[in-house]
Amino acid sequence: MKKIKLQIIALMVVVGFAGFAGSAFAAPGEQKEVVVPPPQIDAEWSQQNQALVDLVKDKKTDEALQKALAMFQYLQGKKLMEGQEAATTYNNLGMIYLSKGQFDKAQANLLKALEMRSKLYGPNSVDVATVWLNLSQLYKLQAEYIFQLNKKKTEGETPQAVTPTAAEKKEAEKKDDAKTQKAAKKTKKK
Secondary structure, three states: OHHHHHHHHHHHHHHOOOOOOOOEOOOOOOOOOOOOOOOOOOHHHHHHHHHHHHHHHOOOHHHHHHHHHHHHHHHHHOOOOOOHHHHHHHHHHHHHHHHOOOHHHHHHHHHHHHHHHHHHHOOOEHHHHHHHHHHHHHHHHHHHHHHHHHHHHHHOOOOOOOOOOHHHHHHHHHHHHHHHHHHHHHHHHO
16 A cells, blocks of 8 residues: 555656645554545636646646646636645646746745645645655755756866875875984984
């Protein structure tokens, strides 16, 4: 059962867009906290969300971005900004921004989705786990971007001197000792 849940989570991350599982699960020995989402999903929003997902799959991120922003206007008009539709739209918008390389906007939207889904479904739900995985994808891409920036900065620089090995250090110490002993003998002769 645990393997199946992990596969479901992995599949949701690959797609980047979570549906409405609404179920919560607990680790062995934990109390299961279930927060039941509202039973009805707005039908018009659901159609718009599917169109949004299709745009993202077709790599039409500019159109997807406009669609997601229009979906928020729709949700505001219907007074659904605190529900599961808004939480999913924030998650989806975060993933759109991530695909466009706009990390700050991606993070802001994913964190909002995390907050909302935690309230709606509880902290141990698959929907919350999906947002955590999306955030981890964001942070991974940010780190890779930073590494690439630093790599470009150092490509033109002269490499640092190689640190001597232990044997080389010992040899250098012997030479220094020999020089010191020679200097001491010269001082005694005077």
